[in-house]
Amino acid sequence: MSRIGNGEEEGLVADVLVIGGGMAGAWAATAAAREGAHVVLVEKGYCGTSGATAAAGPGHWWAPPDPPEARANAIAQRQRIAFGLGEPHWMRRVLDETWRLLPTLAPYYDFPKDDQGKVRNYRALRGPEYMRALREQIVDLGVVVLDHSPALELLAHADGAIGGAAGIRTQRGGSPWRIAAGAVVLAAGGTSFRSHLLGSRNNTGDGYLMAAEAGAELSGMEFTAAYTVAPQHSTMTRTMSYAFADYFDADGRQIDAPFGPDQTERLAQALLAGPIYCSLARLPEDVQRHLPTISPNVMLPFARWGIDPFRERFEVTLHTDGTIRGIGGVRVRSEDCGTGVPGLYVAGDTASRELVAGASSGGGNVNSAWALSSGSWAGRAAARRARRVPAGFGGLSALGRTGLRASGRPRPVSAAEAVDAVRAEMHPYDKNLFRTGKGLAASRRTLDAVWSDLATHAASNGMAALALREATALVASARWSVASAEARTETRGMHRRLDHPTLDPDLAVRLIAGGFDTVTVRPQATAATSPFESVA
Structure with missing residues (x-):
């Protein structure tokens, strides 16, 4: 890896560039580094605290290989809600990759153990600790992490192959950077269309835009009508407690919206008619006692407001999840998460999840397993390509257009x-x-x-x-x-x-x-x- 400086612009030459420092990006960087690649990861915020995972408690789609029917049953269950768009081949691959890779994080993450010291649960992790562990892992593997360094556009060779990216350092007054690489992995997240979904502020669909400017296509973008319940005037979209919720209109009448696949639609219909209020009185008492420890951020809005959510009703709303808990993204064109554009790979929410989730949200577990798996496949593939394609700035051109370069007469646009x-x-x-x-x-x-x-x-x-x-x-x-x-x-x-x-x-x-x-x-x-x- 080499560095080029000209006073204003910082240039790096690496084997693999990963754009995005969430779960998928960190697993992509891990996989590429384990293949022997020199890796640079750029992140709009701070790798380890930014994004939806760091604010969540991500479970992973998890089924053991033995007995064989465990995975067959998991796939069959997923297929029933995929509405003809999921593919069992990809589901098997995700289950296998997750089963194989997640335990390798043990040197950095304290998985819960039984009295004999045996890990009793790999699938469910605490988001902040998970992302901290992933950051420690990639740093130990020699990955160069550039925080607060959003990518603005991809760089391409004359034949259209991707050879790097350019962006800015937000904590250095917007000073520019350029990185040449043998391959690029886009793991910049999806988008909630700037809703108040917890952890989604930086997720604006940047990866979609950059991939499309390079010639990639999108798939499944109609599946963006995912919504999550949250206290009104709050970004707290952690929903486990709401499995026990009851809902009421402004006159105190209970709304027929039981927990299940139709609940969001029923709540939305009620919200179109007026405000609705939630009661968590049915949440089991032992869960009530442990919730501040299990999910301390869930209780923060109520503490600020002086509300006891287990004994008092509180107003709720629905925040759109867009593609973060929806489906759509960049079309996956190969089993290593290639995009059809040489040198460009996608992972996590940047990649369409239709192959594994079909037409229904993958929720937390399928989406997390997809982030891990797609990141690992993309990272390994990028490293293999980098062995064949040397990186360098010669002949690279910038692909970014709208927002950077006007097609007509420039003037201020809000x-x-x-x-x-x-x-x-x-x-x-x-x-x-x-x-x-x-x-x-x-x-x-x-x-x-x-x-x-x-x-x-x-x-x-x-x-x-x-x-x-x-x-x-x-x-x-x-x-x-x-x-x-x-x-x-x-x-x-x-x-x-x-x-x-x-x-x-x-x-x-x-x-x-x-x-x-x-x-x-x-x-x-x-x-x-x-x-x-x-x-x-």
Whole structure:
């Protein structure tokens, strides 16, 4: 690994560049380093505390290889809620990779043990300790971690192969950096469309934007209508306690919204009529006693408000999860999580989870197992490519456009107003959860106008570039989501169309989205097996 400095711009040459320092990015860096690669990881925030995992208690999809029926049953159960879009081959791979790799974190994470010192539970981890352990692991493996260093664009060779990225150092006044690499792994997270989902502030769809600018496609972007219950005026979206919740309207009448797959829809319908209130009185007393220790942050909002949530009712809302607990992302084109663009791999929420989750949210366990597995596959593949493709700055060109370089006459464009426009189309229940063709068309027209303004006039550098690129990524992600939802004229999994309330067997296909000035969506058949092409 080498460093090049010219006073203002810092350049590194590495084998593998990982963009994103959450769970998937850390596992990708681990896998690449274990393959002998020199790895640089850049993170918008701080690797170890940023992102959804650090604020959560992630479980992992976990099934032992023996007895064999354990995994077969886990896959069959997942298939029942995948609505024809999940693939058992990929589910088996994820279960196997998770079973094999998660215990290797034991030198850094204190898994709970029985009286004989034997680990009794690998699958459930505490988010803060998990991310701290992953950071310690990659540092010990020699990974160079650049915190507070968001990537703004990819760099490509003349043949289109990805050869690095460029960004800024936010704690150095927005000073630029450039990194050349033999391969790049995008693990920059998904997006909740700037909702108040806990830990999602930095997740603005940056990986989607950069991948699409390189020529990759998106898949499953219609499956973004995931919502999570939270106390009103709070970002606390830890939901275990709400399995025992009862809900009431403003007049004290109980709302028929039992815990289950239809609960979100019922709560959203009630919220459209007025405020709703929650009671956690049914939470078992032993859980009530231990909750401040198990999940101390869950109790913080109530402590601030002076509310006892087990004896007093409190107002709740639903925060959109977007693709973080939804499905969509960059289309996976090979078993090593290649994108179809040479030198570019994706992992975690940046990659579409359709292959393993189908049309229903993977929740915490499937999503965590996917982050670990996809990160590891992508990291190993990137390291193998780097052995064949030497890194260097010669001939690299920047791929970033909207938000960095205007197509017309530059003039000031408000990033905040663009973000507000996205929130106005992607948060409301009557637009994003209860969808109609008419409503989606109206959202498309609004977002297209915002995109046109950004693409034509927005140009920036330094710290201003970060806000504009985040806004650009959010608008692009919302447009792909809306266009895909328009094209799926049925109800399947978390995608609900009031004007097409039934499942259409002919639409058991993936919807592949792409494009910027004009968004395109086309169907792609699913595979019973996995006939993916090998992408170098």
